[in-house]
Amino acid sequence: MPDRSMTVPDLSNMRATLRWAHSDLRTHRGEALFLVLATAGIVASLLLATALFGYATNPWQRTFAEARGAHVWLHTGPSADARALARLDGVSSVAGPYRTESATVTTRGTRASVELRATPRPPSVGRPLLTAGHWLDPAAPDGVVLESSLARALLAEPGDTLTLPGTARALTVEGIADSAEPPYRPGEQPGLVWALPSAVRAPAGQVIGLRLGNPADTDYAVQRAVTVLGAGAVGEVSTWQQARAEAQGDNRLLGQVLGLFGLAALVAAGFAVHGAIATRIRGHLRDLSVLKAIGFTPGQVVRVFLLQHLAYALLGAVAAAALTEGLGSRVPGRLGDAVAVWQGLPGHTLALSAVPAGAVLFIGLTTGLAAWRAGRVPPVPVPRPAASAGGRLTGAARWALGLRLPAALVLGCHKAFTGRGRSLTTVARLTLPLLLIVVALSAWTTIDRFHSSPERVGLxxxxxxxxxxxxxxxxxxxxxxxxxxxxxxxxxxxxxxxxxxxxxxxxxxxxxxxxxxxxxxxxxxxxxxxxxxxxxxxxxxxxxxxxxxxxxxxxxxxxxxxxxxxxxxxxxxxxxxxxxxxxxxxxxxxxxxxxxxxxxxxxxxxxxxxxxxxxxxxxxxxxxxxxxxNPADGLSPLRGVVAGLIAVLALIGLVELLTVIGGSVREGERDVLALRAIGMSPRQITAITVTATSCTTLAAVVAGTALGLPLARRLIDAQAGSSGIGAGIARSPSPGLLLLLGSAAVLGAAALATLPAARAARRRLADTLSAVA
Structure with a gap:
């Protein structure tokens, strides 16, 4: 028979653990809710970033693979010898040569510059992938197939007629096809039109495609091809890297922004949870000692805190994954399209589980250290030091009191900036989300500058x-x-x-x-x-x-x-x-x-x-x-992304602010008797805590702004430089907006601190004596 008496302490400990966790949750409902919401926002951002990266890369990759796309396209004069290119090392197959004609077509009042390409039969390299209609029919000599981006620009469908201004020619749209070649860009890249040789009446050149055995040798292959044909015979060269970059467009940038802010917000959330647990441990030393006294081991105490906050993180991560999976494709615009495409990609299920699991694991790692400190609390309560946390008044504080400044103001500032190690840590944790908000506002301002002052950003x-x-x-x-x-x-x-x-x-x-x-x-x-x-x-x-x-x-x-x-x-x-x-x-x-x-x-x-x-x-x-x-036209979804990120960062900052307030109120309990003894009213005692919280928030606002503005410029200019636009487009938020952000943070902190500080200042003397005992 098993020894049932061995299970009694375990059951008692489990019941005590559940009762303590339930009591703690009831006491800190708001903090728990904010932690869940912040985690959900972070995980949703990371999942959307993953979806955008997949949407940016995979559609083009899939089209390139299915079409057996050419790695190099050469536009040459009509006399260039394409057979010599087939003999080059590394060239596995050649497409063409196809005769080409530059033309302008119109339909429904819309005009586009196009390249008519004489293609008698579907090619084996760079094969168009039909999405509507059918391929060219010799029975319809004026029939054409339009590349899909050109068809969207012209609002053309199979059966429509295209006219060539200045001529009596007309072309009939037989089909629409996807291609891995660079898409149509008005004024920059002509649209691609496949036609029968009889429809290309005034050829001015030809195009040749090269498919390589090793795509990494693209630059070398281009050098060899130009050398063989002669530089004067080659008019234009396009490579598969350029086509991929153009196809990805702004989606990759959106993914980078979401990923960067998502990871930064995850770090900020980890620090916020770490600070919350550390502050809670300092305020629950008596409760932890009681848990140790009834038989809890240090490992069990650690698990109480760790599992509690892992549960919050897990709840937020699961909610974010469920919402992204169920409602993500219904988001209007590019984000919804990206999620819909991503859900059909092979790695979708793995990413949907790996991203939330990684976020929960990171939060668990950041909270482990603080929970470990809880396990080190001795089972016999250690009396708190009689001196206040702030220590003796500094010379500056005594000088300020000598000037007859309000005592509550002076003592509040003194309380905020004494105990330097803890104060600096608190300011640093609160600075991080504010810094990221400044960076996000800088990105918003830069995009707005493209619309409001395009002449200052290259247009x-x-x-x-x-x-x-x-x-x-x-x-x-x-x-x-x-x-x-x-x-x-x-x-x-x-x-x-x-x-x-x-x-x-x-x-x-x-x-x-x-x-x-x-x-x-x-x-x-x-x-x-x-x-x-x-x-x-x-x-x-x-x-x-x-x-x-x-x-x-x-x-x-x-x-x-x-x-x-x-x-x-x-x-x-x-x-x-x-x-x-x-x-x-x-x-x-x-x-x-x-x-x-x-x-x-x-x-x-x-x-x-x-x-x-x-x-x-x-x-x-x-x-x-x-x-x-205007490149900013493609970045319009970024505004909604930035707004959502600011909301997530504000939640993280709110969690940190609640932690600061809770710690300040608990540490001020020991000073209440002394402050009452020197004749300070409950209102003045409340003002001390409110002032301390406001000063801490003000220091974080100043630090976040001072560090965030240059960081935002570096990040935005680095992104612009890597995309080829060039550094110099970054714009900082207006001083009024920064002042509004700082004022909202400080005033919000003061408003949140007022109620708990007032309750602590009006506690009964017996309660205060038990708190400091």
Whole structure:
């Protein structure tokens, strides 16, 4: 028979543990709720970041694999020998050559620049993946298949008719297909249209695709291909890395922001829980001694605290996982699409369980040390020291009292900043969420600056105008000059240029003239005024391993172009791989060069949409007017993300603030008798605790702002630099917003501290004596 008497202490301990945990939960309901909500917000942020990373990468990867995408696409002259490329080392297969024709198509009043590609049959490399309609039919010689991003821009469906302005030609949409090649970008990347050879009537070149045995050898393969064909025969090069980066777009940035803030918030939450347990242990020394006296071992005491807070974390993590899984796909916009795609990916189930488990484990590790301290409490209560936690008054405090400043104010400040080790730890824990909120507000302000002041972030113009050729240059300038809302019109041309090493192409833009230069937004150096001077984007400087002041050599067709980089501009186009000079400089190398577009700078208050409509009407169908793409348009979901992160961080800060208040009230209990003895009223005693809490919060606000502003600039500029836009776009929140944040934190702390401090100040003398015994 088993010895049943051995189980009695265990059952008693279990009942005592449950009763103590239940009592503690009833006493600290608000703190427990905030811990659960904060954990749920953190885990949801991390899960959404995982979904965005999967959404950014996997759709393109899946399309590339299914289409057997080419790792390199070369746009060459019509006489380039593609058979020589098939014999290059590392090239496993070749797509093409396909004859190409540049054209402009319109439908339903929407116009787009396209590349007609003569494709007699579905290729084995770079195969289009049909999503609607069917492939080309020889019985319909004018039928075409549109790449999906182009079809979305034109709002085109199978059966629609596309017209080519200035000609009598018309094309019928037979199908829509996905492709792993760079998507259509108005004014930057023409849309891809697959057509039968009979529909490509004026070919000006050809395109060749190379599929490599080792994708890591892409740069070497491009060098070899350009060497074999000749630099003058290659007009443009695009690689699979560029296509992947463009397909990922802003989704990866959103994922990075969510992931960064989620991890930082997780660290802040861990410190907040650690501080809460440590403060609670100091306030429950008597209870812990009683638990030890009735037979609890140190390990059991540790488990009481650890399991209690792990339960809170687990509840929040499970709630976040359930909400993300059940409702995440219903979130409007990109976040909902990302979650829907992520739920169909192979690693979805693993991530859905690993992320919450990792968050719970991290919180458990950060709380383990504080719980271990609870296990070291002796079973016999140790009397508290008679001296107050703050110790003797400092010279500054005595000097302030000598000035007859309010005693409550002086003693409150003294209480907040004495006991330096504990005070600094408390301020540091409260500083972390406030610092992250400042960083989040800086990100919000930077995005708003893209919309409110685009000229300060590399977008000095609002509209781009192109003519279909039937309207000559003088007629176009006349149309632009008649609109008083146009402040300036800068003629320009953009060509593809091969960089040294021949590993890729960059955009060489000649915009404006020396008499009326283009207003580049400079982050470094000066504007380009003289001959052969240019302003480069960060992406171009990184690609060339160059810096401001260097001379660089490019190849445009078979003509070399040598430029002196005199400045670095904020360049959101083409991942920053852009060199901007004057149109006069490019004409010196090619006198026959004529403007292909005009960049329009509007007067303040002018509506770009109304100006575009007026110009389209005045051009009588011969003008294509498009707004300049603003990268912030793709970051609109980031505002909601930032707002949610600020709410989560505010919850973490609130948990920490409640911990600070609870610790301050408990430590002030021993001073109540002394303060009453010298004649201080309960209101004055309450004011001491409120002042101490407010001073601690004010110190955290000052530290968080002082550290958060430079950190935010570094993080935002680092992200801009890695994306090619270039450092210099970061903007700090306005002083008014920072003052509002600081005031809300300090006043909120004072309001939260008032009630518990007043209760402690009005406790009966018998209760106070038992607390300090």
């Amino acid at each position: 000095p113009t609002s509209l781009t105008v192109r003519s279909d050729g039937d309207l000559n240059a003088s007629g176009l300038r006349s149309v632009l000059g008649r609109d008083p809302r146009i402040a300036a019109a800068y003629p320009g041309v953009e060509v593809a240029a091969l960089v040294p090493g021949q590993t890729g192409t960059v955009a060489l833009r000649g915009v404006g003239t020396r008499a009326e230069p283009y207003p580049n937004t400079l982050a470094e150096g000066r504007a380009a005024h003289g001959p052969d001077e240019a302003v480069a984007g960060q992406g171009l400087l990184d690609l060339l391993h160059a810096r401001v002041g260097d001379w660089v050599r490019m190849t445009v067709g078979d003509r070399p172009q040598i430029l002196h980089i005199v400045g670095r501009g904020i360049e959101p186009r083409n991942a920053g791989r852009v060199a901007t000079t004057s149109l006069d400089t490019l004409r010196e190398n090619d006198p026959e060069l004529s403007p292909s577009f005009y960049e329009l700078r509007l007067r303040p208050g002018a509506d770009p949409r109304r100006v575009a409509a007026a110009l389209t009407s005045a051009g009588r169908g011969h003008l294509e007017v498009r707004p300049v793409a």
